[in-house]
Amino acid sequence: xxxxxxxxxxxxxxxxxxxxxxxxxxxxxxxxxxxxxxxxxxxxxxxxxxxxxxxxxxxxxxxxxxxxxxxxxxxxxxxxxxxxxxxxxxxxxxxxxxxxxxxxxxxxxxxxxxxxxxxxxxxxxxxxxxxxxxxxxxxxxxxxxxxxxxxxxxxxxxxxxxxxxxxxxxxxxxxxxxxxxxxxxxxxxxxxxxxxxxxxxxxxxxxxxxxxxxxxxxxxxxxxxxxxxxxxxxxxxxxxxxxxxxxxxxxxxxxxxxxxxxxxxxxxxxxxxxxxxxxxxxxxxxxxxxxxxxxxxxxxxxxxxxxxxxxxxxxxxxxxxxxxxxxxxxxxxxxxxxxxxxxxxxxxxxxxxxxxxxxxxxxxxxxxxxxxxxxxxxxxxxxxxxxxxxxxxxxxxxxxxxxxxxxxxxxxxxxxxxxxxxxxxxxxxxxxxxxxxxxxxxxxxxxxxxxxxxxxxxxxxxxxxxxxxx
Numbered sequence: 204x205x206x207x208x209x210x211x212x213x214x215x216x217x218x219x220x221x222x223x224x225x226x227x228x229x230x231x232x233x234x235x236x237x238x239x240x241x242x243x244x245x246x247x248x249x250x251x252x253x254x255x256x257x258x259x260x261x262x263x264x265x266x267x268x269x270x271x272x273x274x275x276x277x278x279x280x281x282x283x284x285x286x287x288x289x290x291x292x293x294x295x296x297x298x299x300x301x302x303x304x305x306x307x308x309x310x311x312x313x314x315x316x317x318x319x320x321x322x323x324x325x326x327x328x329x330x331x332x333x334x335x336x337x338x339x340x341x342x343x344x345x346x347x348x349x350x351x352x353x354x355x356x357x358x359x360x361x362x363x364x365x366x367x368x369x370x371x372x373x374x375x376x377x378x379x380x381x382x383x384x385x386x387x388x389x390x391x392x393x394x395x396x397x398x399x400x401x402x403x404x405x406x407x408x409x410x411x412x413x414x415x416x417x418x419x420x421x422x423x424x425x426x427x428x429x430x431x432x433x434x435x436x437x438x439x440x441x442x443x444x445x446x447x448x449x450x451x452x453x454x455x456x457x458x459x460x461x462x463x464x465x466x467x468x469x470x471x472x473x474x475x476x477x478x479x480x481x482x483x484x485x486x487x488x489x490x491x492x493x494x495x496x497x498x499x500x501x502x503x504x505x506x507x508x509x510x511x512x513x514x515x516x517x518x519x520x521x522x523x524x525x526x527x528x529x530x531x532x533x534x535x536x537x538x539x540x541x542x543x544x545x546x547x548x549x550x551x552x553x554x555x556x557x558x559x560x561x562x563x564x565x566x567x568x569x570x571x572x573x574x575x576x577x578x579x580x581x582x583x584x585x586x587x588x589x590x591x592x593x594x595x596x597x598x599x600x601x602x603x604x605x606x607x608x609x610x611x612x613x614x615x616x617x618x619x620x621x622x623x624x625x626x627x628x629x630x631x632x633x634x635x636x637x638x639x640x641x642x643x644x645x646x647x648x649x650x651x652x653x654x655x656x657x658x659x660x661x662x663x664x665x666x667x668x669x670x671x672x673x
Contacts, residue, residue, distance in 0.1 A: 204333050207313070209235040211526060212327060212336035214319045214473070217244020218512045219503035220342030221302055222519030228311040232527055235336070236307060237329050239318030239472075243302035244344050245504075246512040247295060249364045254387055256294040257367070258544055260287035261394030265426075265546075272584055282396045284372035291367050321478035325498050338498055338526045341473065341486060342515065345466040345504035352379075354439040358446055360460040363388075373397050373459035377448055379436050380463035381407030383543040386419070388461060389428050390545050399428045400455050402448060404435040408543065412555045415605035418587060419545050431455070468505045490533040492522050500526070511541055537600075538621035542610030547588050550613035553601030553620045559593040568594045570626075572646040574606045579637035583607065590646045592616070597625045597650075608639050615643050626650045 211227055213220045216238035228234040241248045267280040300306060304314045317330035326335045347362035349355070361369060363384055376392050378385045381403030393399045401407065407430050408416035424430060434450040439460070441447045447456045468485040481487045481495040485507030492500050500522045503515030517534065524532035540552035559567050574580040574588035588606020592599055602616035619629060629647035634640055655661055 204328075204331050207235060207332055207334045209233050209313070209334060209336045210338070211235070212319075212334050212339045213237065213342060214327065214339065215244065215342035215344055215469075215503075215505070216242045216302070216307075216314075217342060217344045217503065217515060218246055219344075219515030219519040220244070220340065221307070222516045223340055223342065223502070223522060224307060224312050225310055226520065226523050227527055228307075230523075230527055233313075234311070235313040235315065235334055237315050237317055237319040237327070237334075239316065239329075242304055242307075243299060245346070245364075247298060247302055249367065251512050252295055252298060253291045253367045254363070254384070254391070255544060256291040257287060257391045257395075258387060260290055261391040262546065264396075265394045282372070284395055285370040287395055288367060288370055318472050320472055320474040321480070322474070324478050324496050336498075338500065339478075340519075340522060340526070341480075341494075341499065341501040341505055342503050342519070343469040343473065343505045344515070345468050345510055347462060348465040348467040349462050350436075350464055352436050352439050355462075358439050358441055358460065359443045360439075360446075360462050362462050366461055369459070373457070375400070375457035376459050376461060377402065377446060377455055377457040378461045378463055379448065380465070381405075381430065381432065382410070382463065382465070383408075385461070385463035386423065386543060386545050388463065389430075390423055390426065393426055393428050398457070400457060401428060401430045402434050402436055402450060402455065403430070403432050405433065407432050408549070411543070411549055411551060412557070412591070412603045412605075414556075415549055415589070415591075415603055418589075418605045419543070419547060419549050422547060422587065423545065466504060466510055468507065470505060491525065491531070492518055492534055493525075509536060509539055509541070511539070514539055535621075538617055540613045540617040542613060544610060547585070547606045548609035549603075549605045550609040551601070551603050552613050552617045553599070554593055555601060555603055556591055556593060559595070559601050563595045563600070566595050568650065570594060570646045570649040572642050572649065574639075574642065576645070577637075577639060577642050579639050579641070580607065582637065585639075590642050592626070592643075592646050594626055594650060597627070598623060599626055599629075604642075606639075606642075612640055612643060615640070 210233040213224045213236045224234050224236045264280045268277045271277050307314050319327040319329040375398040378401045381401050389399045389401050434452040436448050438449040444458050446460045475482050479496045486501040488501050488506045502518035504510045521532050521534045524530040542550040570592040572590050575586035580586050585607035591603045593601035599619050604612050626647050634644050
């Protein structure tokens with residue numbers, strides 16, 4: 204067995220692990236990176252990238268049926284489902300070199316394509332290697348959680364890790380789970396010619412602002428997606444091409460089944476107890492992302508909390524400071540944005556309206572602006588949407604957007620909240636005209652309406668100046 208001594212050992216080559224490894228190596232640390240599965244992790248191979256590529260294919264198909272209002276005769280597209288999946292694979296292959304072993308070795312990282320397991324507090328065994336490190340970063344991510352529904356194990360089903368390998372278009376796709384993954388895949392598949400039923404035990408898109416989520420769900424239902432809420436899957440039966448899901452609200456039969464009920468941290472292979480790293484469903488960390496073993500950090504999905512690719516990357520950058528420079532650093536969550544890439548999109552950063560009201564009470568002001576008052580949205584026929592900005596004492600504490608390009612528009616508010624800027628920073632911005640992004644400026648301007656336009660004092664001062672100042 205080859206013995207390696209290294210400054211930092213990174214376990215997992217997803218977004219968090221790669222971000223840390225690239226930065227640390229280029230700053231002079233001796234970095235060893237372990238990955239027993241695919242370089243790039245879930246996001247590149249099974250998550251963000253393939254799902255957005257399939258969504259893009261669905262958008263092209265949908266556009267062919269919705270041009271009537273623009274003088275373009277709608278036509279029924281001929282869908283090549285396998286061709287759409289080929290597009291997905293091509294996108295993955297295009298991005299893969301950025302996350303490849305070759306690139307990271309070029310950056311000076313020692314890359315070992317093996318899974319790792321702890322043998323003590325600072326040692327990990329991976330294949331024929333025994334690696335001892337000054338600091339260890341666990342970045343093993345997460346994988347689909349499949350609940351123990353009776354009969355499910357005996358029926359073929361898909362998860363986000365396998366659905367992109369399916370080359371024959373499902374006639375009727377049943378999706379268990381009405382969260383972001385489930386709803387994105389539902390819309391992509393209905394636009395590619397599938398019948399789709401979504402079964403959700405609670406409320407579809409239940410973690411989002413209910414007013415905004417209702418707009419998304421209304422649009423999805425209008426496209427023909429059956430969304431069954433408050434229905435718990437109690438039993439699954441059938442065979443390939445004929446799958447039945449029995450719920451407490453009725454029975455649904457389709458040709459294919461996709462499980463999209465959530466994620467679980469990838470900790471099974473790590474032998475965490477040997478390292479003194481406490482865990483339950485995820486690894487327990489402090490605000491500094493350090494585990495109960497002071498030599499070991501955990502970042503991204505495996506640390507619990509918000510499970511997003513950009514959070515893993517942020518965590519990777521955060522732990523650079525203590526590991527390489529001995530400086531204190533804590534991860535924040537108040538400025539983390541997220542988006543669901545349905546059409547319309549839904550995006551959030553900071554507190555929702557309900558969360559802000561609970562925390563700040565009467566000190567909260569909610570600023571609103573509708574898409575149907577935005578000139579660019581009108582030209583595009585994308586007027587179904589709105590923005591809400593939660594403000595306390597002149598500072599935004601949250602923003603929620605539903606509508607076209609919401610995922611792009613939320614970035615401005617992430618910047619504002621991350622840097623604790625006041626609402627005036629956005630109100631003072633001069634936006635090019637006409638853009639959808641003007642909704643942010645117009646929403647910010649609502650803060651000043653009662654203070655300027657509805658103020659008797661302002662009107663009195665203006666009247667006096669007009670009367671007496673030559």
